[in-house]
Amino acid sequence: MKNSGRADYGARKAMLRPDISIALVGEAGQGIQSIETILVSLARAKGYHVYATKEYMSRVRGGINSTSVRISTSPVDALADRVDIAIPLLPAGLPYLKKRLTKNTALIVDGSLFPQKTRAMIDIPLAAIASEVGGAIYANTIAAGVVCAIIGVDESAAESFVADRFAQKGEAVVARNKLAIKRGFDAGREIDLSFRLARPSKKKSGNITLAGADAVALGALAGGCDYVCGYPMSPSTGVLERLAAYSQRHDIIAEQVEDEIGVINMALGAWYAGARALITTSGGGFALMCEGLSLAGMIESPLVAHLAQRPGPATGLPTRTEQGDLNLALYAGHGDFPRIILAPGTLEEGFTLTQRAFDLADRYQVPVLILTDQYFVDTYYDTKRFKPAAMGDRRSIVETDASYKRYSVTRNGVSPRGIPGFGKGIVCVDSDEHDESGYIVEDAEARVLMADKRMRKARAINKAAIKPTYIGGKDAENLVVTWGSTFTIAREALAALGRRDTALLHFPWLHPFPIGAAKTLRGAKRVIVAENNMTGQFADLITRETSLPISSRILKYDGRPFSVEELADAVARELDTHEAAQRRPPKRGA
Amino acid sequence: MKNSGRADYGARKAMLRPDISIALVGEAGQGIQSIETILVSLARAKGYHVYATKEYMSRVRGGINSTSVRISTSPVDALADRVDIAIPLLPAGLPYLKKRLTKNTALIVDGSLFPQKTRAMIDIPLAAIASEVGGAIYANTIAAGVVCAIIGVDESAAESFVADRFAQKGEAVVARNKLAIKRGFDAGREIDLSFRLARPSKKKSGNITLAGADAVALGALAGGCDYVCGYPMSPSTGVLERLAAYSQRHDIIAEQVEDEIGVINMALGAWYAGARALITTSGGGFALMCEGLSLAGMIESPLVAHLAQRPGPATGLPTRTEQGDLNLALYAGHGDFPRIILAPGTLEEGFTLTQRAFDLADRYQVPVLILTDQYFVDTYYDTKRFKPAAMGDRRSIVETDASYKRYSVTRNGVSPRGIPGFGKGIVCVDSDEHDESGYIVEDAEARVLMADKRMRKARAINKAAIKPTYIGGKDAENLVVTWGSTFTIAREALAALGRRDTALLHFPWLHPFPIGAAKTLRGAKRVIVAENNMTGQFADLITRETSLPISSRILKYDGRPFSVEELADAVARELDTHEAAQRRPPKRGA
Amino acid sequence: MKPRNADPRSEVHDIMAKNQFDFDQPIDIAWCPGCGDHAIRKALLAALDELKLSREKVVLVSGIGQAAKMPQYINASFFNGLHGRGLPPATAIKACNPELTVIAVGGDGDMLGEGGNHLIHCARRNPDITLFIHENMIYGLTKGQAAPTSRPGLITPVQVEGVFENPLNPVALAISLDVTFVARVLGNDVERTKEIMKRAISHKGFSIVDIFQPCVSFNKTNTFQWFKDNTFELPSGYDPSDRAKAFAMAIKEEPFPLGVIYETATRKPFEGNLRIYRNSKAPLYRRERTMSEIEGELSAFD
Amino acid sequence: MKPRNADPRSEVHDIMAKNQFDFDQPIDIAWCPGCGDHAIRKALLAALDELKLSREKVVLVSGIGQAAKMPQYINASFFNGLHGRGLPPATAIKACNPELTVIAVGGDGDMLGEGGNHLIHCARRNPDITLFIHENMIYGLTKGQAAPTSRPGLITPVQVEGVFENPLNPVALAISLDVTFVARVLGNDVERTKEIMKRAISHKGFSIVDIFQPCVSFNKTNTFQWFKDNTFELPSGYDPSDRAKAFAMAIKEEPFPLGVIYETATRKPFEGNLRIYRNSKAPLYRRERTMSEIEGELSAFD
Numbered sequence A, B: 001m002k003n004s005g006r007a008d009y010g011a012r013k014a015m016l017r018p019d020i021s022i023a024l025v026g027e028a029g030q031g032i033q034s035i036e037t038i039l040v041s042l043a044r045a046k047g048y049h050v051y052a053t054k055e056y057m058s059r060v061r062g063g064i065n066s067t068s069v070r071i072s073t074s075p076v077d078a079l080a081d082r083v084d085i086a087i088p089l090l091p092a093g094l095p096y097l098k099k100r101l102t103k104n105t106a107l108i109v110d111g112s113l114f115p116q117k118t119r120a121m122i123d124i125p126l127a128a129i130a131s132e133v134g135g136a137i138y139a140n141t142i143a144a145g146v147v148c149a150i151i152g153v154d155e156s157a158a159e160s161f162v163a164d165r166f167a168q169k170g171e172a173v174v175a176r177n178k179l180a181i182k183r184g185f186d187a188g189r190e191i192d193l194s195f196r197l198a199r200p201s202k203k204k205s206g207n208i209t210l211a212g213a214d215a216v217a218l219g220a221l222a223g224g225c226d227y228v229c230g231y232p233m234s235p236s237t238g239v240l241e242r243l244a245a246y247s248q249r250h251d252i253i254a255e256q257v258e259d260e261i262g263v264i265n266m267a268l269g270a271w272y273a274g275a276r277a278l279i280t281t282s283g284g285g286f287a288l289m290c291e292g293l294s295l296a297g298m299i300e301s302p303l304v305a306h307l308a309q310r311p312g313p314a315t316g317l318p319t320r321t322e323q324g325d326l327n328l329a330l331y332a333g334h335g336d337f338p339r340i341i342l343a344p345g346t347l348e349e350g351f352t353l354t355q356r357a358f359d360l361a362d363r364y365q366v367p368v369l370i371l372t373d374q375y376f377v378d379t380y381y382d383t384k385r386f387k388p389a390a391m392g393d394r395r396s397i398v399e400t401d402a403s404y405k406r407y408s409v410t411r412n413g414v415s416p417r418g419i420p421g422f423g424k425g426i427v428c429v430d431s432d433e434h435d436e437s438g439y440i441v442e443d444a445e446a447r448v449l450m451a452d453k454r455m456r457k458a459r460a461i462n463k464a465a466i467k468p469t470y471i472g473g474k475d476a477e478n479l480v481v482t483w484g485s486t487f488t489i490a491r492e493a494l495a496a497l498g499r500r501d502t503a504l505l506h507f508p509w510l511h512p513f514p515i516g517a518a519k520t521l522r523g524a525k526r527v528i529v530a531e532n533n534m535t536g537q538f539a540d541l542i543t544r545e546t547s548l549p550i551s552s553r554i555l556k557y558d559g560r561p562f563s564v565e566e567l568a569d570a571v572a573r574e575l576d577t578h579e580a581a582q583r584r585p586p587k588r589g590a
Numbered sequence C, D: 001m002k003p004r005n006a007d008p009r010s011e012v013h014d015i016m017a018k019n020q021f022d023f024d025q026p027i028d029i030a031w032c033p034g035c036g037d038h039a040i041r042k043a044l045l046a047a048l049d050e051l052k053l054s055r056e057k058v059v060l061v062s063g064i065g066q067a068a069k070m071p072q073y074i075n076a077s078f079f080n081g082l083h084g085r086g087l088p089p090a091t092a093i094k095a096c097n098p099e100l101t102v103i104a105v106g107g108d109g110d111m112l113g114e115g116g117n118h119l120i121h122c123a124r125r126n127p128d129i130t131l132f133i134h135e136n137m138i139y140g141l142t143k144g145q146a147a148p149t150s151r152p153g154l155i156t157p158v159q160v161e162g163v164f165e166n167p168l169n170p171v172a173l174a175i176s177l178d179v180t181f182v183a184r185v186l187g188n189d190v191e192r193t194k195e196i197m198k199r200a201i202s203h204k205g206f207s208i209v210d211i212f213q214p215c216v217s218f219n220k221t222n223t224f225q226w227f228k229d230n231t232f233e234l235p236s237g238y239d240p241s242d243r244a245k246a247f248a249m250a251i252k253e254e255p256f257p258l259g260v261i262y263e264t265a266t267r268k269p270f271e272g273n274l275r276i277y278r279n280s281k282a283p284l285y286r287r288e289r290t291m292s293e294i295e296g297e298l299s300a301f302d
Ligand SMILES: Cc1ncc(C[n+]2csc(CCOP(=O)(O)OP(=O)(O)O)c2C)c(N)n1
Pocket: B231, B232, B233, B234, B260, B284, B285, B288, B315, C064, C065, C066, C067, C068, C082, C083, C106, C107, C108, C109, C110, C111, C134, C136, C138, C139, C140, C141, C142, C147
């Protein structure tokens, strides 16, 4: 085995690292997913904390996809640029990694595929070993073995893991995979790196390891979701598929509908009949649902919608990430009506907010939108096992009597919600302006009565709003603001920056704008909003709600999430500019 | 003839009025439209300025509809509450008028239908006369004769007008209508009122008399519109119907599409092939077009959309008015892309802005939305004959050569637009992110390049923005802000208030927010936004764009437009409250 | 029952003696006098009553249009949604609670224009619901534009040169989609309409009744007389179970066949295919999720 | 021609000698190796070439999906719009410029699922355009959910219990709508596909070709072999002009008939009905509006 990297790495004494970052690049079909799974599972079993995220092209075969894995002695939940171990399974993968390689990165390749060496590489003849093992398809298992060896997984644990994983495929396949792992370990042990992963503190944390899509689906399950419908659309399909799988074990109807308009209207029918329905879609599909959302507003139907964002406009970058649909979520639908918008920043929030969404929707009879994005749904890490909230009054419905009126006018605007077939009353809902019984009206007074009733709910909702999370020293003068998936990245970035004067304000609840947040924002000397879109949609929302002008926006809209380093740098730059500006005498009239 | 009103009205000397307001109320099918037409046409022919607007129920027969007509010696273009002459054709119409009647209102009724008289009424036995004339259907012509006599139209002019109007229905019908007019005049002349309409200054002003829908349709014609498509929806259908009529005399394809999604996608196909397409819809239909709008943004297609607003959410009040779709217009579609939003306040703006919309759309390759509402499209008055702008380069398209690239990157973001079949090149447009040639790309750099190119157009558009119209003394400390159809009403209201310290700022161009408007707004001590919706959507937009908090909002959302008096009162109240507040010492921390 | 914000000018309708689906006081019906919709309402009231359905278990679902106002005038629960969007909620309502009788009503524009896609896919699902399409060959509520069913040559304010698109034949379309019960009636024939409505409602699976309905205000061509002159009853002995033959019958136009044109019992209804009803017939709203179900799924991620 | 941002891993395709519709340098085709779409592309390239169409006068229109990527791989103008929304722009393009040959391409989800309503109404309009539906009985691009054409029993990550909805039969549907040219082919049979494509493109009016296409990545049931085993050529002497008989043929499934199943010359195309082409054939973009036209209309309001 040639190890062209040995000279570089072997010379220094291996440094102990609490956190190692690994990047795998390959074409669709090459099995980088499989390497990732083996690695993460074994690291997790050994007691490490793990994190993985992927980015992929909008194609089924070919192209270039990548996965970033972090294995750490402490919890880890954000994308780092830094790569300690990089494995491009094909030369075309190298450019995709370029910006992330440092001189300390161990670049592991099959040298036969990389005739021109532009930098130090650790050459492991994956293809050659694979053909010895039994065929090209074993290359990924071999690569997994290599990395397992490097990070110190026990060989026997790895062998039994792959044995389990391939058990269904027959003994021969199991044997060959075990051999592949072994050969990978052999090769991996030969590598002499400048760093070594520290041992995990204890065996296993009792955490669960799951992706954003899992957290949302579990939250829906815990929220009592019993009807899910959708139309396939990346990156929202995962939630539909997971709940479809749950429908085999729980009371859930899972239906793929002909189009997104059908999706939302079907879900409203389901709520009307007493179900707790979830719809899941992405920006383009949600754009088709705007009229239906307005219907939810008018008939005061609860609704929970999962909107997994991707870069637009139009088809955009279908498999990438962006936080570009906030404006649409805020204002979708014609006419004025209350709604709630949530945006989980952590897996835990993904679970708790989704569960809560069902209760909020049901209690206030309004649509609740859960904004995630491709990065969020496709990212997984281990996290404290979720604690579902109690499921007290799971359905906020009443048994009707003969005098029942669906839209009885009440103080807080919420009318007791009956459903057809439960009680002696009839339940009439109408998309036209209507009276308390649900029949069409046209006169001015009746209109105002109902419009006011609907809007009064917004006030009640305001009180239920979740305050933004403040992380940092009290009265820090700089405030970095995030919403949704950018949170964990910003948290690690600020921790890395380590500035006492700079705190983080994360919004998991976006609308109605949480009362009190304005005060926190105004309290800061400088507000920097970091979000994954082109114009700073949340920054604009803050201005609209608080009349606070936001000039510092850190925006990214290339279809990729921020990395910790990138965001840390950008925040540092913003602060520097600001400080420099402050040192200059103020301009007249500024 | 009994004239129970005589005692009231005859006693005083008739006052000369420069402006008379008439309200007609009847059920659908009773012909109040016909009375209105006769009245307005004859008044206009005599040299008066005229104004009429209607409000109607969402039904074809029955119900209660009304028309308000103003006949004036000077131009008149806004809804007044005051009614000088009221004609309820049925008792159920009376409650609809109640708030508008004063002791000076001449209430003309067929006494046989109103057994209980609650106030002074002028009794004209319309039904009885009609049956003498030839049947119940002549009642409306008789009523028209009555009012014509009151306002001083020549009887012979009226007779020949109805003769013309019914010429196609045969001699017998003409004769009976002439008799009906005559009998109406006879009755009308007997009435002795407390007021009289002043004579018009000169014969006829050379003005044109038309409705908002006409102005938009004519603007489209002048804008070179040669493809119009839509799906019927009140109150937007009028524009579709008018352009369909034009298609019989001009090069226009007019197509009713299966649904609104088809409408917008078809229109984008038409623009792609070199046409100048208009779509026309209302809020619910526009809500269905959000994805298509995003497509326009991505493929950089020009598009002109007429959005005639009505009260939402959902089906709402289908035949009523509201300015409640501004938020949707601003943020419809997923992802960020530039757009232009216009909102005519006068008929002239209806014409010029629509014409301009086509040039703007074509020049900047963006969607242009024209926001009107039911009040705007259904209201008509006489106005200076429109002066179409020159039609220089009507189509901003280029002949392509073999190397043509649809999305060539340029300084201002606008790429020369080729169309298929015109030149040697090929024209490729894609809803996915694309390269300069229109082929799909996925890499980060290409994405940013194109997103930036698209957004650069917004800067260019900014320079073309139309400044808001300022009416009032320089540096007035109170500023009343309007957009769209509320303009003329506010203008007359402020004129009536006659306060030097209060000016009007009207926005015909809403987005991108006109540069410079912020300064005007900031210059005022107090900004009062008056709009026809529930939450103050434009007020919120101002805050978002200028970080100026807007606390004074005059909002109306009962499905009806403001009246001059109502708005004048509301502004006066706002100003009083403000002044009272200023006299008190400021609260700490306020 | 409820004081129906009655417009003082409301056309007062006879209250059907003892029909629980009618109101016990006059209601304001917004349809024009003479509109074919009145007869259809009579037929529907009678059908519901004669089927002895319990009022609390009937849900009418509609979109927007004149036909779609029907639920307003029947004393039962309703979901009066968006133009063109009646079928998706109707499907869900039945799926969530199969105890309910779900009837969708819509105009030809509502169901075949704006809502065409849902119709196609509702046919694929085959929920046990009934759809009445009021075919007046016009857009009534929006005042007289062409419907997908409008006959060639019809001039309207939008179709200024006359309609030239092929009219949609809902019966032929339904048979091509293997809708399990497909009929056509002339709504003014209240008795026959009622009978076929009863069969349609009783049929297990998706049933469509295409109801010819004169619009007296906007369609001056396809009048009651025209419908009478342009329809014929199916020949006696006609067998509605042969799909190819039914299609051959369905494409006959001017005159159009009336009656049950196609009926099949070969397909299972949507609800019957849902796993949740395999072991229990309880509607969804009566089921509870337990904490242990959630904990169990969480454990999969340990 | 243009350097097509070629992915270094692109499957390099043979450049067809002298076919102006192919690119003169290798392009990156995102379809999986072995996908039926490759064969369809070959057939389309050959058909376009053999019809001797001028490259500048051909426009491909599509929505989103694997099939809908076709325009990316043909060297001609294209409008690659939204998922399900290919037909409305295609109709407008032809209407605005009848000199163009307009070809729409889409998957079975694209055209029959999301876009179903446009298909129905496109059939009513009958524009002189051609539609190729790639029927792979699956959603390819979104990784394997059921399409409206999926066969009962197919298990997918969403249809966890297997598909139970009735598969849509696009040929029967098209005939029910009197689409003027309706054919089905097996795309892997490049020669026959090409021939039928040529007939479809040459046909005046709306033509639909339903193309069976194996998806090797996500549909492991309806493979090339399955399609071969489940299709048959129309009997010789088959007469495609009788609509009722064509329908009877169209509803045959497993095996499915292949060939031109229905063809009629009775309907005028959409563009032929447009008034603007009565006196002039010039496409819209070559026409000018004059100031006097506008002044004339303004005068109506004097
Ligand atoms: C999204 C949307 N588009 C358009 C409309 C306007 N609209 C209401 S009813 C209707 C059509 C009415 O025709 P039809 O469905 O045939 O019913 P009919 O009135 O003839 O019974 C239309 C276009 C609407 N309410 N919503």
